[in-house]
Amino acid sequence: MNRFKDTGHLLRFAFLFVIAFVAFLIIRHFVVPKSFGEYGHYRGAAIGEIAALPIHFAGHQTCETCHADILATKAPGKHANVNCEACHGPLAKHADDPSITPPKLDTAVLCIRCHAASAAKPKGFPQVDADQHAGGVPCETCHQPHSPAIQTGGTK
Amino acid sequence: MLPAAAIAWKYVLAGTPEESPNYTMSDHWWSMLIDIPKCIGCGNCVRACALENDVPEGHFRTWVERYHVTDYDMVNPQVISPDGGKEGFPSVPEDAGKYFFVPKLCNHCADSPCTQVCPVGATFISPDGVVLIDQTYCLGCAYCVQACPYGCRYIHPEKKVADKCTLCYHRITKGLTTACCESCPTGARQLCDLKDPNDPIHAFLKTHHVQVLKPQMATGAKVFYNELDGSVR
Numbered sequence: 001m002n003r004f005k006d007t008g009h010l011l012r013f014a015f016l017f018v019i020a021f022v023a024f025l026i027i028r029h030f031v032v033p034k035s036f037g038e039y040g041h042y043r044g045a046a047i048g049e050i051a052a053l054p055i056h057f058a059g060h061q062t063c064e065t066c067h068a069d070i071l072a073t074k075a076p077g078k079h080a081n082v083n084c085e086a087c088h089g090p091l092a093k094h095a096d097d098p099s100i101t102p103p104k105l106d107t108a109v110l111c112i113r114c115h116a117a118s119a120a121k122p123k124g125f126p127q128v129d130a131d132q133h134a135g136g137v138p139c140e141t142c143h144q145p146h147s148p149a150i151q152t153g154g155t156k
Numbered sequence: 157m158l159p160a161a162a163i164a165w166k167y168v169l170a171g172t173p174e175e176s177p178n179y180t181m182s183d184h185w186w187s188m189l190i191d192i193p194k195c196i197g198c199g200n201c202v203r204a205c206a207l208e209n210d211v212p213e214g215h216f217r218t219w220v221e222r223y224h225v226t227d228y229d230m231v232n233p234q235v236i237s238p239d240g241g242k243e244g245f246p247s248v249p250e251d252a253g254k255y256f257f258v259p260k261l262c263n264h265c266a267d268s269p270c271t272q273v274c275p276v277g278a279t280f281i282s283p284d285g286v287v288l289i290d291q292t293y294c295l296g297c298a299y300c301v302q303a304c305p306y307g308c309r310y311i312h313p314e315k316k317v318a319d320k321c322t323l324c325y326h327r328i329t330k331g332l333t334t335a336c337c338e339s340c341p342t343g344a345r346q347l348c349d350l351k352d353p354n355d356p357i358h359a360f361l362k363t364h365h366v367q368v369l370k371p372q373m374a375t376g377a378k379v380f381y382n383e384l385d386g387s388v389r
Contacts (some may be wrong), residue, residue, distance in 0.1 A: 117247060
């Protein structure tokens with residue numbers, strides 16, 4: 001047993017090591033977020049936090065619960081599958097509180113955004129040179145934006 | 157779709173969207189379809205994304221590129237994307253060559269290079285297949301910005317942490333589609349759920365010539381491009 005008589009320095013080192021390990025476990029317990037590792041090497045609660053971010057575009061399903069008449073107007077026309085907020089902009093606040101009125105739209109900007117003639121656009125897509133086509137007359141004089149085909153009089 | 161969105165909407169209006177029920181992560185595997193022949197380059201998606209997600213000026217979670225390929229010169233396409241295509245593109249007269257628009261966004265890769273390089277576990281693939289960032293955990297080291305082969309990440313100029321497309325995770329978990337898909341007037345962008353057997357994406361993938369960006373990098377990209385031209389980088 002003689003050879004173990006000078007082991008004091010080793011025991012002191014082992015004791016320090018144990019203390020450091022326990023301290024590590026205690027600090028880790030407080031520092032690592034509770035949900036870390038729930039699904040993988042990341043904080044699981046982050047998924048819920050991202051999912052809880054505020055919504056700005058209400059979605060056409062929400063619009064249609066009140067504006068069924070517009071839905072009916074759109075249905076037969078070329079704009080049937082253009083969602084409300086594609087032109088009207090984000091209106092979740094309006095859906096939340098209908099007293100908040102949506103901003104007035106400017107067809108001179110909106111129609112041209114999609115329908116300005118350009119050789120870069122798909123060939124089948126209806127395009128016009130605004131100046132030649134209407135000469136400054138507002139688009140909605142002839143085309144109702146919700147169902148843009150000209151209904152009576154005039155030619156296509 | 158309608159009942160799910162309608163049920164969730166109650167909670168959204170009440171200011172407690174996180175309590176909206178009927179969403180199980182393991183039931184979904186999100187992806188997106190980009191139908192190139194339908195894209196008109198109006199920039200609606202870019203504007204909608206910026207409004208929905210408070211994207212800082214000059215940075216983009218989604219953007220649109222316009223390619224111009226002259227004759228047979230496939231390796232040198234002229235690509236423009238003025239302000240990410242936010243305000244559309246300049247008109248071109250009838251001209252030689254081929255033009256088309258390519259909307260880009262995070263590809264939500266199944267084997268994403270960006271999540272593999274994060275040293276702290278701040279970015280990850282959620283159980284429903286969306287690449288997300290825990291911005292409270294991110295150090296802003298920008299390894300992921302360099303790792304993304306598609307250039308879809310940036311360092312947020314104010315928060316100083318990585319930022320990117322979340323596939324509108326706050327919307328798709330409530331039965332809504334993404335802001336870009338919602339505002340796309342031609343249906344060129346479609347949110348798809350690969351785990352939903354009734355999703356039209358399955359029939360579409362079988363019957364169309366669909367490609368992902370940089371397939372040679374084996375990232376498992378889940379943004380599918382219909383009729384993607386070979387000149388697209």
